[in-house]
Amino acid sequence: MDLAQEKKSFLSKFKEADSQDSLNSLKIQYLGKKGILSSLMSQLSNAPAEKKPELGKSINKFKSLIEESISSSLEKIEQSALNEQLSNEAIDVTLPLSPDVGSYHPISLIANEISNYFKNKGYVLREGPEIESEYFNFSALNIPENHPARDMHDTFYFDNGNLLRTHTSPVQIRSMELESPPLKILCPGKVFRCDSDQTHTPMFHQVEGLVVDKDINFAHLKNEILEFIESFFKDNPKVRFRPSYFPFTEPSVEVDIKGENGWLEIMGCGMVHPNVLKNVGLSPEVYSGFAFGMGIERMTMLRYQISDIRMLFENDLRFVIKG
Amino acid sequence: MQFYKSDLLQYISGSISDTNLLEQLTELGLEVDQSKKEKNDLLIKLDLTPNRGDCFSLIGIARDICAVNNLKLKLPKFKKQQQKLDSKKTVSVDKSACSSYLGQIIKLKSKGKTPQHIKKTLKAADIGQVNPIVDITNYVMLHTGQPLHAFDNKKIGKKIYVKFPSKRTKLKLLDGASHEITKDFLTISDEKEVIALAGIMGCANSEVDETTQEIFLESACFEPSSIRGNARKLGFQSEASLRFERGVDKEIQEYAINFAAQLYAEIFGGDFSKIFKQSKNHKAKxxxxxxxxxxxxxxxxxxxxxxxxxxxxxxxxxxxxxxxxxxxxxxxxxxxxxxxxxxxxxxxxxxxDNLPSKRLKLLASSPEDTSIEKEKLSKDIFVNAGFNEVINYAFVDSSFVQILGLNNDSIQLANPMSSNQDVMRPSLIPGLLSNFEYNFNRGTQKFRIFEVGNVFTKEESWKSLAGLLFFDKSSSDWSGSFQSSFYDLRKSLDMFFSRLNIEPIYKKTSANHLHPGMSAEIKMKTKSIGNIGVLHPVIQKKLKLPEIVLFEINLDSIKLPKINAIAQPPKFPGSERDLSFLVSKEIPANDFIKELKKAGGINLRSVSVIDVYQGKGIDESLKSITFRLFWQSTGATLEDKEVDQRVENQINHAAKIFNAKLRS
The missing domain is CATH 3.30.56.10 (Phenylalanyl-tRNA Synthetase; Chain B, domain 1)
Incomplete structure (x- = not known):
């Protein structure tokens, strides 16, 4: 066999090999166990001794040539096959999808925000029953029967004399009956009054806070409210505290913030009335406290600029708030 | 309380600008509801709190304004009219209900006319003009806060009693309405009959009119406790009851009667009797x-x-x-x-606003209510699963509850706002279905909604969690990813349970409102905690609703997960086998899995169903079900022999329990 001849023959065969298969069989033909290279190697042992090194080198060189040519060709073919596969598999990345985005009811969002704010200030969340007795909803809160203050609450009653709580304040009483001061609680929940117009719905939500300990005073109450308002209303509105009347607080306070069209009432608060403390067995000479309460719907309407409260209970899914 | 600034200023020695006046009123707790400039004057409407009965009068309001501005209150003095009229009247008073009672007979000399300034004051207060006699009583009331009442003296007897009636009594009030009053209504009566409801309204039988020539003018202080609630029982509130309920100045009766007497003298000219008076001394607090x-x-x-x-x-x-x-x-x-x-x-x-504020340094901590935490967690899970939260009224239409066959045990409201909100919801389902209807009619085609809220029966109330899934298949998009079968909703629910580390059992039983073949009771151990299923076809038809899937569970019966140590995953390779069985189609997959687990030994980690088939090639009463079983040991690599033995056991067990045959 002539090395030069074989080389020439390889090169021409290689030129024609254009598929993975033909390249692989070429590889076997030359580099296989019974291939041309191994014949050439066996010839090497018969060569004259002085020519052996020279010839050996040439054969090795030929071997490298074969290996490199075939593998580089194979690589090219693989690459182009891959390229073709990738381009065939390409998808339209812009097709529209409609993800199932869940959402909280806006009232839940605001209730959560307020609850979290006060939780971070060390308040503990408490809840109570929505169907209440006269005692917890009124009497214990220093609202005697026939008192004109009951006019402020249009109450839903049941035949057995129970009622739908008109405020979250009964939870104050229940908490104070169970736990002793220091007490720092927050009670969010549903409340009910027979009333319906643009600013009233027969069911709405309140959140109420109560702090009872020794030496709790009016200055503490003011600060607690001011800090909350600063956190909730990002634009730092002007705040007004003015005297009001709730049977269960004395002094009683109504809190307003200044809006674009004048003062807006946002919450009621006050120092816990001594009769309320007495009703749960606490001495008003030893303990004092403050309570505050606000309507979550009102805060929600202010936050999302909703003008009709009834919209909040239509549950129109087109007006879902994302966040 | 509504009045003109000019009327108020009569009592204030000093001037005050409109803006200051309005601001000060509100800052004093006498909230200005509205104010309106009117011809050199300012009309002010106050929204008074129930404790400030004293400010249902110009003098009362002026007192507060004077106090805050350090001004002097100008209180005009009224002299007693010369008492020339020698008429007889005896007054007998229940002093527990009326601390003082003053009456004076006035013989009117001419026909009077209500002067312009009185008309203006009455108009401001939204009190209608009646006749000059009555107008004067109302005018004095607006100034002093003391309600006065004028009887036609010719129509009443010589003896006046302030007393509670001894029996139920029928009467006709000045407004023309007839009422029957009970024994807890304080009355003014003469020898014969009731002539007024004390502190509320006079009776028609003693009414003054244009022809009245002699009046008996009453200025009394009734105790709030004897007036409170009575007007409301009759369904109205009068200017008098409004004031007496809140408490009237116990020392102003004489001032008020003299004030009025002077006006009668000026406007009508008159002869005056002495003042008949019954009062008890009251101690100042x-x-x-x-x-x-x-x-x-x-x-x-x-x-x-x-x-x-x-x-x-x-x-x-x-x-x-x-x-x-x-x-x-x-x-x-x-x-x-x-x-x-x-x-x-x-x-x-x-x-x-002028008082300081100070930071509260109080930490009080007690454990949080787990119910609130659970509610929060439930909402988070469902929102993250793509559900929209809704909040519905807690009262629903009883007839809707009935159509759904939900519960006969719902609580009736005694005074519902309307007949379609007459009972407390026994379930959240009616609310969700209403939300569905409302939104479906407005073009929404995809529904994943949920609610958390209390539900009520006569015996108890609990916190409930419910969800609704629906998808209008005609509006499917190219991806086809939104599905709304029973299984799609159950998957969300399973995810919820899995997050809470709870493994409930679904048991095929039917609630009235659900499709008996496509619904399940959800149980924890032996306790039923809710249900899931397709809305019953009969109800669908009745309410013209499509095929909706619903679930509802009792959140109170679920506990928050305990914190467990995290188990190390096994290091040794596991072994997987697939087994196909032919079994009666009535056998629930869950029961089959339970038995496979029993026979699979402790190293059996999981059993999943990879295929269920019913139809061609299989007997009608049977189904083919293929399980994928996975074994893994924490201690060593499992040998094939061991697994083979387990599989053998399972096949035999399934044959014995379910008569299941291995499919070749």
């Missing part, structure tokens, strides 16, 4: 308060001199003692009873 108490409750130090000055301006008598102040309350402040009321007075006059 006394309150003792210390500087320490004031400072500790307001959280700041307020000089005693300042406190004394402002309390005096509010007409308290102040007597300084060694460690305290002894206060005598003015008779017009019916609402002041305790030390804390004095704190409010001090704060009010200083101005709430």
């Amino acid at each position: 006394k309150i003792s308060i210390s500087k320490e108490f004031i400072d500790s409750r307001l959280g700041t130090e307020i000089p005693s001199a300042k406190v004394i000055k402002l309390l005096k301006a509010l007409e308290f008598k102040v007597e300084s003692k060694r460690n305290s102040m002894e206060l005598t309350c003015p008779s017009h402040r019916y609402d002041i009873e305790i030390k804390e009321d004095i704190i409010e007075e001090i704060a009010r006059i200083i101005g709430y």
Whole structure:
């Protein structure tokens, strides 16, 4: 066999090999166990001794040539096959999808925000029953029967004399009956009054806070409210505290913030009335406290600029708030 | 209370700008509801709180304005009219209900006309003109806060009784309405009959009119407790009852009757009898308060001199003692009873906004209510699963509840707002279905909604969680990813349970509102905690609703997961086998899995169903079900022999329990 001849023959065969298969069989033909290279190697042992090194080198060189040519060709073919596969598999990345985005009811969002704010200030969340007795909803809160203050609450009653709580304040009483001061609680929940117009719905939500300990005073109450308002209303509105009347607080306070069209009432608060403390067995000479309460719907309407409260209970899914 | 600024200014020695007046009123707790400029005057409407009965009068309001501005109250004096008329009247009073009763007979000399300024004051207060006699009583009431009543003296007897009736009595009031009153209505009666409901309204039988020539003018102080609630029982509130309920100044009756008498003299000319009077002495309320108490409750130090000055301006008598102040309350402040009321007075006059604020350094901690935590977690899970939260009214239409066959045990409201909100919801499902209807009619085609809220039966109330899934297949998009079968909703629910580390059992039983073949009871151990299923086809048809999937569970019966140590995953390779069985189609997959687990030994980690088939090639009563079983040991690599043995056991067990045959 002539090395030069074989080389020439390889090169021409290689030129024609254009598929993975033909390249692989070429590889076997030359580099296989019974291939041309191994014949050439066996010839090497018969060569004259002085020519052996020279010839050996040439054969090795030929071997490298074969290996490199075939593998580089194979690589090219693989690459182009891959390229073709990738381009065939390409998808339209812009097709529209409609993800199932869940959402909280806006009232839940605001209730959560307020609850979290006060939780971070060390308040503990408490809840109570929505169907209440006269005692917890009124009497214990220093609202005697026939008192004109009951006019402020249009109450839903049941035949057995129970009622739908008109405020979250009964939870104050229940908490104070169970736990002793220091007490720092927050009670969010549903409340009910027979009333319906643009600013009233027969069911709405309140959140109420109560702090009872020794030496709790009016200055503490003011600060607690001011800090909350600063956190909730990002634009730092002007705040007004003015005297009001709730049977269960004395002094009683109504809190307003200044809006674009004048003062807006946002919450009621006050120092816990001594009769309320007495009703749960606490001495008003030893303990004092403050309570505050606000309507979550009102805060929600202010936050999302909703003008009709009834919209909040239509549950129109087109007006879902994302966040 | 509605009035003109000019009327108020009569009582104030000094001037005050409109803006200041309005601001001060609100800052004093006499909230300005509306104000309107009118021809050189300002019409003001106050929204008064129930404690300030004294401010249902111009004098009362003027007192507060004077106190805060340090101005003097100008109170005109009225002399008793010369008492020439010698008429007889005896007055007998139940003093527990009426602390003082004054009456005067006035013979009117001419026909009077209501003067312009009185008309203006009445109009401002939205009190209709009746006739000059009545107009004067209303006018004096607006000034003094003392409701007066004029009887036609010719229509009533010589004896006047203020008493509770001994039996139920029928009467006709001035407004023309007839009522039957019970024994707890205080009345003014003569020898024969009831002539007025004390503190509420006069009766038609003693009404004054244009022809009246002689009146019996009453100026009385009825106790709030004997008036409260009575007007409301009759379904209205009068100007008089409004004031008596809140408490009228116990010392103003004579002032008011003389004020009115002077007006009658001016407008009609008249002869006046003596004033018939029955009253009991009342003690002025006394309150003792210390500087320490004031400072500790307001959280700041307020000089005693300042406190004394402002309390005096509010007409308290102040007597300084060694460690305290002894206060005598003015008779017009019916609402002041305790030390804390004095704190409010001090704060009010200083101005709430002028008092300091101070950070509270109090930490009180007790464990949180797990129910609130659970509600929050449930909402988070469902929102993250792509559900929209809704909030519905807690009252629903009883007929809707009935159609759904939900519960006969719902609680009726005694005074519902409307008939479609007449019972407390026994379930959240009616609300969700209403939300569906409302939104479906407005074009929404995809629904994943949920609600958390209390539900009620006669026996109990609990926190419920419910969800609704629906997808209008005709609006499917290219991806086809939104599905709404029973299984799609159950998957969300399973995810919820899995997050709470709960493994409930679904048991095929049917709730009235669900499709009996496509619904399940959800159980934890033996306790039923809810249900899931397709809305019953009959209800679908009745309500014209499509095929909706619903679930509802009792959140109170679920516990928050305990914190467990995290188990190390096994290091040794596991072994997987697939087994196909032919079994009766009535056998629930879950029961089969339970038995496979029983026979699979402790190393059996999971059993999943990879295929279920019913139809061609299989007997109608059977189904083919293919399980994928996975074994893994925590201690060593499992040998094939071992697994083979387990599989053998399972096949035999399934044959024995379910008569299941292995499919070749």
